[in-house]
Amino acid sequence: MILYKDNHTVVIQSSLFQTNSTVIETEDFILAADPCWLPEEVEYIRRYTDEKKGDKPFYLLFTHSDYDHIIGYKAFPNAKVIGGANMIGNTEKEAILEQIREFDDSYYLKRNYEIAYPEIDYKVEKNKQTLKLGKYTLTFYIANGHTNDGIFTLIEPLGIWIAGDYLSDIEFPYIYSSSTDYEKTLEIAEKIVKQHRIQLLIPGHGSATGDSKEIEKRIRESKDYITKTRQLMTENKELETYSVLDHYPFPRIMKKFHEGNINLLKKEMGI
Numbered sequence: 682m683i684l685y686k687d688n689h690t691v692v693i694q695s696s697l698f699q700t701n702s703t704v705i706e707t708e709d710f711i712l713a714a715d716p717c718w719l720p721e722e723v724e725y726i727r728r729y730t731d732e733k734k735g736d737k738p739f740y741l742l743f744t745h746s747d748y749d750h751i752i753g754y755k756a757f758p759n760a761k762v763i764g765g766a767n768m769i770g771n772t773e774k775e776a777i778l779e780q781i782r783e784f785d786d787s788y789y790l791k792r793n794y795e796i797a798y799p800e801i802d803y804k805v806e807k808n809k810q811t812l813k814l815g816k817y818t819l820t821f822y823i824a825n826g827h828t829n830d831g832i833f834t835l836i837e838p839l840g841i842w843i844a845g846d847y848l849s850d851i852e853f854p855y856i857y858s859s860s861t862d863y864e865k866t867l868e869i870a871e872k873i874v875k876q877h878r879i880q881l882l883i884p885g886h887g888s889a890t891g892d893s894k895e896i897e898k899r900i901r902e903s904k905d906y907i908t909k910t911r912q913l914m915t916e917n918k919e920l921e922t923y924s925v926l927d928h929y930p931f932p933r934i935m936k937k938f939h940e941g942n943i944n945l946l947k948k949e950m951g952i
């Protein structure tokens with residue numbers, strides 16, 4: 682499903698978990714971010730980029746290493762791969778690949794490409810790292826907390842912000858690695874809003890938006906979720922934290938993610 686399209690950008694949303702794949706097409710390069718999930722969906726993106734790329738440099742960007750985001754990697758064998766430096770040292774590589782195999786087995790899915798963990802050609806190591814591609818500039822930020830290997834990517838002057846699994850309108854923060862890192866990432870998000878002219882924020886799941894009020898709201902709601910959950914837990918009111926699920930659209934599955942957050946916070950807080 683095409684979620685959004687303009688002259689340079691197409692956001693293709695998977696039927697699964699409203700996961701977004703992005704293709705950016707300019708006169709200087711083609712870039713595909715997190716091409717995913719189902720075989721037909723990946724094939725659609727592969728064909729789309731094949732049609733558009735000509736002899737332009739072709740980049741594949743991974744926002745983080747979660748299996749749903751890297752599942753399409755080997756369908757794009759000639760791309761230069763951009764990703765966070767921490768993706769390289771990820772100790773869970775084999776477990777991530779096993780999640781893909783498990784998923785494909787569960788639904789009898791066959792793919793016309795190999796399942797593999799991305800080899801990163803261009804690694805993002807620090808905030809404000811830039812990559813010049815013709816008259817375009819990619820600016821990267823470290824975005825940890827959801828996982829420990831995430832990145833934000835700003836593409837200017839287009840004003841595109843590829844955010845990975847942050848700032849979704851359909852998910853509260855899913856904190857797999859660290860709640861304090863997650864908060865740091867949200868602080869970076871606040872700075873990005875001030876320092877860059879954002880035309881389109883593309884989260885990993887849910888709706889893309891160019892509305893600055895909406896972006897600020899998403900940042901605020903993510904911060905509030907973490908602060909309030911932590912606060913209620915210090916007051917021994919864990920059950921009350923579940924009321925957050927009333928505001929989100931898929932409470933049955935999301936309850937599991939909230940539980941995961943609670944368990945991680947408990948570890949962090951030593952309770």
Ligand SMILES: [Zn+2]
Pocket residue numbers: 745747750827846885
């Ligand atoms: Zn993720």
